[in-house]
Amino acid sequence: MTDKNYPIKNIWIFKKVVSFSLFASFWIILLVIIPLSIIVFNNNYKINSLFFSKLIFIFFVFLIILIIPSTIALIIFFLIKKNFHYQLNNEFIYIEQGIINKEKRYIPYSVIQNILINYDIIDKLLGLANLTMENTSSHGGIIQIISGKQNYHHLGFKDNQVNILGLDPKKAEELKFFILKKIKKNQAVRSSGL
Numbered sequence: 001m002t003d004k005n006y007p008i009k010n011i012w013i014f015k016k017v018v019s020f021s022l023f024a025s026f027w028i029i030l031l032v033i034i035p036l037s038i039i040v041f042n043n044n045y046k047i048n049s050l051f052f053s054k055l056i057f058i059f060f061v062f063l064i065i066l067i068i069p070s071t072i073a074l075i076i077f078f079l080i081k082k083n084f085h086y087q088l089n090n091e092f093i094y095i096e097q098g099i100i101n102k103e104k105r106y107i108p109y110s111v112i113q114n115i116l117i118n119y120d121i122i123d124k125l126l127g128l129a130n131l132t133m134e135n136t137s138s139h140g141g142i143i144q145i146i147s148g149k150q151n152y153h154h155l156g157f158k159d160n161q162v163n164i165l166g167l168d169p170k171k172a173e174e175l176k177f178f179i180l181k182k183i184k185k186n187q188a189v190r191s192s193g194l
Contacts, residue, residue, distance in 0.1 A: 001087070001088040001175065001178055002085070002086065002087045002088070003084070003085050003086050003087075006164075006167060006168075006171045006174070006175055007167075008081050008084070008155070008164070008165060008166040008167065009127075009128060009166045009167070009168060010081075011126050011127070011128065011166070012077075012081065012128060012165055012166025013074065013077045013078055013081060013166075014126075015122060015123075015126055015128070015166075016073070016077045017070060017073050017074045017077060019122075020069070020070065020073040021066060021069075021070045021073070024066060024069050024070065024073075025062075025066055028062060028065050028066055029062070032061070032062075032065060033058060033061070033062050036058055036061060037058055076099075079099045080097075080099065080155055080156075081155070081166075083096075083097060083098055083099050083102075084096070084097045084155055084156055085097075086164060088175070088178060088179065088182070090182070091108060091109070092106045092107055092108045092109065093106070093107045093109070093112075093133075093162070093179070094106055095107070095156065095157055095162060097155070097156035097157065103157075105157050105162075107133075107135055107157075107162065108186075109179065109182040109183045109185075109186045110183075110186045110187075111135040112133050112134070112135050112179065112183055113134050113135055114132075114133065114134040115131070115132070115133045115134075115176055115179055115180065115183075116131075116132050116176075117129050117130065117131055117132075117169075117172050117173065117176055118130050118132060119169075127168065127169065128165075128166050128167065128168075128169070129167050129168070129169040129171075129172035129173075130163060130164070130165045130166070130167065130172070131163070131164040131167060131172045131175055131176060132161060132162070132163050132164075133161070133162045133179065134160055134161050134162075135160050135161075135162070
């Protein structure tokens, strides 16, 4: 089972770019458009052609300021998706990630502590599901729960968590079932002493 058979859907990139753009829009309006509007209109509320030209100017400033970071976000999320690979073998999960700094991790099934499928309301509307695995190595899961540092929106591995985001919900269930089966098989082998 690999990212070739169970791919991250392209709509995940769209979701990430739109959410980034909405976040960026808020700050652009707050930090640029409102102050610019105050300067441009300068207490002149007469509705005439000059008013509309100023309004159009501000609208285009907003679009230009928004398009640049949104385009950068699109490129970054595309590259994140393109450079994220995983493979579920018989003994471990192999994960490779990174645009510039390539990182690889081999996670034995024996260290996986939690596995869950999560999604928010937008994921449900777009037909996406996220598979999250927590393992017992470095920074145990209970510490993250207590401190509130769980990150279900990061593709790949970070600390003791692995997130495979943007999956088809049925494929996410199949991956979860496969991993749970491997965990149980690994526990049976350990308890029998083989």
